Amino acid sequence: MSVEAQEAVDALFNPRSMAVVGASANLAKWGHIVPSNILRDGYRGRLYLVNPRGGNILGLPVHRSLSEIGERIDLVMITIPAEMVRGVLDDCARAGVKVAIVISGGFSESSPEGKRMEEELVKAARARGIRLVGPNTMGIYSAPWSLTALMPPVRPRAGHIAFAAQSGNLGTQMLGWGSHWGIGFSRFVCVGNECDLDFADYLEYFANDEETWVILLYVEGFKRPRRVLELAREITLRKPIVIYKAGGTEAGKRAAASHSAAMAGSQEIYKGMIRQAGMILAETTEEMLDFSDALVKMPVPRGERLAIISWGGGWGVVEADLCERQGLEVVPLPSEVKEELSAILPSYWSKGNPVDLVGIVNLEQHARCLEILADHPAFDILISLGTINAAAAFGMSDSPVQAPPEGRDVFAVRSRYVREGTNRFAEKVLELMNRLEKPIITVGMPQRDDGDSELDGLPHNRLCIYTNPERAARVAAMLVERGRYLRSRG
Amino acid sequence: MSVEAQEAVDALFNPRSMAVVGASANLAKWGHIVPSNILRDGYRGRLYLVNPRGGNILGLPVHRSLSEIGERIDLVMITIPAEMVRGVLDDCARAGVKVAIVISGGFSESSPEGKRMEEELVKAARARGIRLVGPNTMGIYSAPWSLTALMPPVRPRAGHIAFAAQSGNLGTQMLGWGSHWGIGFSRFVCVGNECDLDFADYLEYFANDEETWVILLYVEGFKRPRRVLELAREITLRKPIVIYKAGGTEAGKRAAASHSAAMAGSQEIYKGMIRQAGMILAETTEEMLDFSDALVKMPVPRGERLAIISWGGGWGVVEADLCERQGLEVVPLPSEVKEELSAILPSYWSKGNPVDLVGIVNLEQHARCLEILADHPAFDILISLGTINAAAAFGMSDSPVQAPPEGRDVFAVRSRYVREGTNRFAEKVLELMNRLEKPIITVGMPQRDDGDSELDGLPHNRLCIYTNPERAARVAAMLVERGRYLRSRG
Numbered sequence: 001m002s003v004e005a006q007e008a009v010d011a012l013f014n015p016r017s018m019a020v021v022g023a024s025a026n027l028a029k030w031g032h033i034v035p036s037n038i039l040r041d042g043y044r045g046r047l048y049l050v051n052p053r054g055g056n057i058l059g060l061p062v063h064r065s066l067s068e069i070g071e072r073i074d075l076v077m078i079t080i081p082a083e084m085v086r087g088v089l090d091d092c093a094r095a096g097v098k099v100a101i102v103i104s105g106g107f108s109e110s111s112p113e114g115k116r117m118e119e120e121l122v123k124a125a126r127a128r129g130i131r132l133v134g135p136n137t138m139g140i141y142s143a144p145w146s147l148t149a150l151m152p153p154v155r156p157r158a159g160h161i162a163f164a165a166q167s168g169n170l171g172t173q174m175l176g177w178g179s180h181w182g183i184g185f186s187r188f189v190c191v192g193n194e195c196d197l198d199f200a201d202y203l204e205y206f207a208n209d210e211e212t213w214v215i216l217l218y219v220e221g222f223k224r225p226r227r228v229l230e231l232a233r234e235i236t237l238r239k240p241i242v243i244y245k246a247g248g249t250e251a252g253k254r255a256a257a258s259h260s261a262a263m264a265g266s267q268e269i270y271k272g273m274i275r276q277a278g279m280i281l282a283e284t285t286e287e288m289l290d291f292s293d294a295l296v297k298m299p300v301p302r303g304e305r306l307a308i309i310s311w312g313g314g315w316g317v318v319e320a321d322l323c324e325r326q327g328l329e330v331v332p333l334p335s336e337v338k339e340e341l342s343a344i345l346p347s348y349w350s351k352g353n354p355v356d357l358v359g360i361v362n363l364e365q366h367a368r369c370l371e372i373l374a375d376h377p378a379f380d381i382l383i384s385l386g387t388i389n390a391a392a393a394f395g396m397s398d399s400p401v402q403a404p405p406e407g408r409d410v411f412a413v414r415s416r417y418v419r420e421g422t423n424r425f426a427e428k429v430l431e432l433m434n435r436l437e438k439p440i441i442t443v444g445m446p447q448r449d450d451g452d453s454e455l456d457g458l459p460h461n462r463l464c465i466y467t468n469p470e471r472a473a474r475v476a477a478m479l480v481e482r483g484r485y486l487r488s489r490g
Numbered sequence: 491m492s493v494e495a496q497e498a499v500d501a502l503f504n505p506r507s508m509a510v511v512g513a514s515a516n517l518a519k520w521g522h523i524v525p526s527n528i529l530r531d532g533y534r535g536r537l538y539l540v541n542p543r544g545g546n547i548l549g550l551p552v553h554r555s556l557s558e559i560g561e562r563i564d565l566v567m568i569t570i571p572a573e574m575v576r577g578v579l580d581d582c583a584r585a586g587v588k589v590a591i592v593i594s595g596g597f598s599e600s601s602p603e604g605k606r607m608e609e610e611l612v613k614a615a616r617a618r619g620i621r622l623v624g625p626n627t628m629g630i631y632s633a634p635w636s637l638t639a640l641m642p643p644v645r646p647r648a649g650h651i652a653f654a655a656q657s658g659n660l661g662t663q664m665l666g667w668g669s670h671w672g673i674g675f676s677r678f679v680c681v682g683n684e685c686d687l688d689f690a691d692y693l694e695y696f697a698n699d700e701e702t703w704v705i706l707l708y709v710e711g712f713k714r715p716r717r718v719l720e721l722a723r724e725i726t727l728r729k730p731i732v733i734y735k736a737g738g739t740e741a742g743k744r745a746a747a748s749h750s751a752a753m754a755g756s757q758e759i760y761k762g763m764i765r766q767a768g769m770i771l772a773e774t775t776e777e778m779l780d781f782s783d784a785l786v787k788m789p790v791p792r793g794e795r796l797a798i799i800s801w802g803g804g805w806g807v808v809e810a811d812l813c814e815r816q817g818l819e820v821v822p823l824p825s826e827v828k829e830e831l832s833a834i835l836p837s838y839w840s841k842g843n844p845v846d847l848v849g850i851v852n853l854e855q856h857a858r859c860l861e862i863l864a865d866h867p868a869f870d871i872l873i874s875l876g877t878i879n880a881a882a883a884f885g886m887s888d889s890p891v892q893a894p895p896e897g898r899d900v901f902a903v904r905s906r907y908v909r910e911g912t913n914r915f916a917e918k919v920l921e922l923m924n925r926l927e928k929p930i931i932t933v934g935m936p937q938r939d940d941g942d943s944e945l946d947g948l949p950h951n952r953l954c955i956y957t958n959p960e961r962a963a964r965v966a967a968m969l970v971e972r973g974r975y976l977r978s979r980g
Contacts, residue, residue: 027903028851105848110838138849151849153904154884169802169849169876176884177957180935220807246804251820252811255803255844284960285808312659313745314736317710318775321742330741348600354745358595359628359641359659361518386659394644394666413517414643445670467667470774 003098005197008131009205011098012197013142013187015075016045018149019066019095021088022079023049025057030079030103030151032057034139041148041155048073066095073097077139077149082106082114085135086121093128099197100125102135103151108193109136122195137192138168141175141185144211150188152176159184160213161292162206164199166191166220166246174218174289182461183293186211200227207235214295216288217243217279220256225270229277236278237489240482242291244282245270278485280478287474294464294475298439300483303380305331306476307373308354311366311386315443315469316354319385322473328480330354331378340372363387363421367428374432374440381439381479383472388426388444388465391419426460439479441472493588495687498621499695501588502687503632503677505565506535508639509556509585511578512569513539515547520593520641521569522547524629531638531645538563556585563587567629567639572596572604575625576611583618589687590615592625593641598683599626608685615686627682628658631665631675634701640678642666649674650703651782652696654689656681656710656736664708664779672951673783676701690717697725704785706778707733710746715760719767726768727979730972732781734772735760768975770968777964784954784965788929790973793870795821796966797863798844801856801876805933805959806844809873812963818970820844821868830862853877853911857918864922864930871929871969873962878916878934878955881909916950929969931962 020038024031031051036058038047048069049062056062063069066076066088073095078085082104092100108115118135125132133140139150143158151168156175161184165171168190175188186209189202199222206215215235222228232241245267247256274281280295282288306328310316320330333341333353341355344365350356355373357366366387374382386393422444429440442465466472510528514521521541526548528537538559539552546552553559556566556578563585568575572594582590598605608625615622623630629640633648641658646665651674655661658680665678676699679692689712696705705725712718722731735757737746764771770785772778796818800806810820823831823843831845834855840846845863847856856877864872876883912934919930932955956962 033904106838152884153881153908165804167802167804167807169800170804170808173805173876173883177935180882218804220804246807246811249811249814251814251844252807254842255807255810255840255846284958286958286960310659312657314655314657314660314708314710315663317657317736317742317745318660320745321736321739324739324741348596350745352744354741356745386663392670393663394642414523418643445667468774468776470776 003129003131005131005201006205008099008197009201011074012101012133012140012189013205013209014145015147017048017071017073018043018045018075018077019048019050019063019069019073020077020079021050021066023051023057023062024079025055033153034077034079034103034149034151035060037148037150037153042146043148044145045147046071066091066097069095071095075099075101077101077103079103082117082135086117086124089124089128089130092130097130099131099133101133101137101139101149102192103137103139104134105136107135108195118193118195125196132196133189134192135195138172138190140190141188143184143186155179156188157182157184159186160211160296161185161216162187162209162212162214163216163218164189164191164202164206165218167218168192170218170285174285178289181289183289194223198223200224200231203228203231203235203241207231207239213239214292215239215241216292217241218288219243219245220247225273229273232277232279237486240295241279242282242288242295243274243279244285244288245274278489280482286471290466290471290475291478294439294441294479295482297462297464298433298441298479299437300486301380301439301479302437302483304480304484305329305378305380306383307331307379307381308383308385309357309370309373310354310384311357311390312359313350313356315385316350316356319383319443319469319473320354322469323383323476326473326477328473328476334376334378337372337376337378341369344368357386363390363418363425367425370425370428370440371432374436374438379438381441381476383441383443383476384429385443385469385472388422388429388442388463389460390422390444391415392445394418426463429463439476441466441475443467443469443472493619493621495621495691496695498589498687499691501564502591502623502630502679503695503699504635505637507538507561507563508533508535508565508567509538509540509553509559509563510567510569511540511556513541513547513552514569515545519569524567524569524593524639524641525550527638527640527643532636533638534635535637536561556581556587559585561585565589565591567591567593569593572607572625576607576614579614579618579620582620587620589621589623591623591627591629591639592682593627593629594624595626597625598685608683612685622686623679624682625685628662628680630680631678633674633676645669646678647672647674649676650701650786651675651706652677652699652702652704653706653708654679654681654692654696655708657708658682660708660775664775668779671779673779684713688713690714690721693718693721693725693731697721697729703729704782705729705731706782707731708778709733709735710737715763719763722767722769726975730785731769732772732778732785733764733769734775734778735764768979770972776961780956780961780965781968784929784931784969785972787952787954788923788931788969789927790976791870791929791969792927792973794970794974795819795868795870796873797821797869797871798873798875799847799860799863800844800874801847801880802849803840803846805875806840806846809875809933809959809963810844812959813873813966816963816967818963818966824866824868827862827866827868831859834858847877853880853908853915857915860915860918860930861922864926864928869928871931871966873931873933873966874919875933875959875962878912878919878932878953879950880912880934881905882935884908916953919953929966931956931965933957933959933962
């Protein structure tokens with residue numbers, strides 16, 4: 001009768017059938033919002049709605065109970081008030097449910113009575129062979145099934161980051177930001193109160209999941225830190241784990257306690273543990289996405305020697321400062337590289353690393369200079385500033401508002417030239433990364449993307465483009481550290 | 491015959507007439523690109539083109555010399571090779587030119603001979619009563635004159651930040667990023683090699699310029715640090731000065747020396763000087779824009795007590811951590827505030843600061859809770875996370891791609907509800923800031939804006955919206971520090 005955690009997590013992310021218990025015709029109820037989110041994103045399994053009142057909702061018949069459906073149900077999502085949840089477990093058991101997501105709040109995070117109710121719920125579920133996600137969770141996402149079983153209206157982008165978050169609001173907004181910035185996810189779970197399934201269970205599943213290349217964790221506190229450590233130490237040899245540890249200060253700890261019933265613990269102990277297990281610590285929420293995306297899209301460098309190339313001098317100065325502060329080696333240019341670059345660039349170019357392209361307008365020459373640096377064995381990792389998406393960076397548009405009649409064509413031509421030139425530059429970056437297996441980090445304005453199929457076809461979504469040199473330097477340092485870690489463990 | 495620096499800078503930013511010397515019909519030459527940029531943005535003065543060959547370019551007649559124009563010319567922009575620049579000074583003098591922008595490179599930044607040529611140029615210009623900007627500059631921007639006299643195709647947004655940059659590429663890209671993010675500028679100058687007019691001159695002008703509310707500097711090294719210090723100490727009592735000091739590390743110093751002929755100097759000495767003069771140090775290029783924009787759009791807080799309000803718990807935890815690390819006081823909620831909030835929020839809300847809105851969907855209630863906090867004298871500054879631009883944050887759209895026929899209306903309704911709700915929330919933030927003179931910092935996805943007049947009408951462009959809690963915490967700390975500084979100087 002007992003269901004192993006891994007079998008339950010597998011059902012959670014790959015349900016052939018699922019049901020929403022507490023389905024409602026009321027637009028403002030989660031029992032309506034959650035199934036409408038599931039339908040919108042085109043869940044590939046079979047979705048059933050359950051409510052004792054029956055009827056029709058969202059074009060689907062409403063079943064009076066799970067067992068009435070007459071089919072084995074892999075996953076249920078329970079949207080009814082806390083005190084009623086336990087009452088539906090027998091029905092779940094009869095329908096063969098393996099795992100239930102309990103989105104209801106009012107359990108251990110809110111009061112001692114809630115905590116008792118939660119403990120009894122776990123006991124009752126275990127006795128019936130049902131594993132639990134949450135309670136107090138915002139749900140899950142699973143890309144291979146186009147399953148967006150979430151409370152907020154977020155529409156995640158499919159990709160290769162698996163994300164377990166101890167905050168639904170933070171986690172789901174990050175999914176939305178990822179959609180905005182071309183960052184995709186394989187799986188997402190808001191762990192909630194972790195009354196049953198916990199971080200260690202999800203981590204173990206992600207480790208063996210082929211859809212997942214990088215694992216991302218937002219953690220206030222672990223229930224089983226030893227188990228997580230043990231798993232992570234093994235997983236990080238194969239897949240990177242990026243982790244953000246919240247709740248380090250007194251103000252944060254107080255907030256975390258009331259938020260997810262997590263004891264935040266000592267930040268120093270956690271950080272030591274994280275490093276020891278080879279996990280990558282994101283120091284900011286921005287780094288959570290930046291690091292995860294970089295590890296999906298770029299190879300890990302074989303060494304630590306960095307070349308910087310920038311369209312204009314200032315960005316090179318700033319980036320060189322930043323990289324040196326991050327402990328990266330901005331190494332001198334070999335003489336043959338200087339000669340090759342001198343054949344392309346005006347006589348007054350910088351003749352050093354960073355390579356200053358001194359504002360030259362020919363973008364094919366930018367690409368050629370990048371290639372010279374990338375091809376040379378003296379460099380393991382590159383940062384390119386200013387060229388990528390230059391049209392977007394300068395706020396250029398093909399349809400100027402105020403151009404005089406004589407000038408209009410000139411601007412359209414120039415804007416198109418820059419746009420096409422930076423697109424070819426992006427293609428070159430991708431080609432070099434693939435051919436040489438060296439990371440090339442770019443700094444510029446991201447192209448805008450709302451799932452526009454025209455933009456989706458561009459190489460930009462397969463590149464890492466950062467809006468400022470600080471983000472690029474931090475990502476470079478992270479990649480170098482990841483390479484060092486992998487070499488240190490052979 | 492001699493022109494005072496301030497008179498020259500005034501002519502630079504307010505030229506009733508200007509000429510481009512070296513105008514060209516060749517699309518790839520700066521002598522074509524610069525005047526086409528000027529024409530496109532609708533310069534409000536009179537533009538003349540000069541080239542000994544004559545003809546017609548961009549629909550304008552080309553004059554063979556400046557004196558041939560037969561009118562006093564306030565400003566010239568010289569786009570001819572370095573060694574030819576001195577040769578046009580007599581013509582400039584005859585036309586009564588007060589100030590010349592020399593964009594040509596190949597002067598002191600590139601070689602000892604270039605340095606000698608630059609010194610001779612300055613001497614010759616002084617003798618003729620002409621002041622110089624550059625050489626090796628990318629030009630200027632001046633909002634009241636719609637004057638975009640720049641080499642790159644950037645289209646700055648009009649606003650109230652005056653920006654002097656020792657890098658044209660960095661400076662002009664930041665103007666473009668500003669356009670993207672709703673950040674506007676009053677004036678911009680790329681200082682170039684500062685052979686004549688320098689940072690101190692521009693700073694003095696910005697101090698007395700009514701269009702300018704905040705001054706932004708990107709500096710590799712000052713020519714007259716003492717004078718800058720003296721000016722800044724007086725200016726910062728009235729107008730904030732935000733400064734980014736590049737070239738702190740050895741790699742950065744080497745890069746700066748070849749870039750702008752600046753001696754980067756000791757970073758520690760500079761930082762001490764910056765603080766002593768009450769300038770605000772941006773530690774990252776992102777902070778250059780974040781801080782300047784915040785100082786334009788938000789009042790300075792009267793004290794240091796902070797309230798945090800977030801749609802969901804996780805963001806509150808993260809922000810509380812960050813603010814405490816920044817030395818901000820996340821003070822307890824007064825009991826009457828708790829009571830007022832309890833009348834609105836579900837019983838399981840956090841009952842502390844940060845205020846966790848526990849995911850409630852009614853956005854009018856978010857606005858009401860924000861108002862309760864803002865209205866109370868216990869708080870001097872507020873951060874709101876998750877509510878602003880929630881539709882954008884979640885990647886919502888009015889036209890879902892895959893909605894089933896029955897679901898389509900539901901999504902349009904919900905998306906519109908969220909969009910309208912967050913717009914009303916934005917209006918409320920503005921109203922509270924105006925009425926109470928307390929800064930309210932928001933975290934969310936910015937609305938997209940390409941100068942679309944519909945979006946320009948929204949309140950979002952008048953708010954500070956940061957894409958992550960780290961930026962919000964840094965801005966809050968900066969504003970609190972600014973308030974402390976002003977109070978300390980009475």
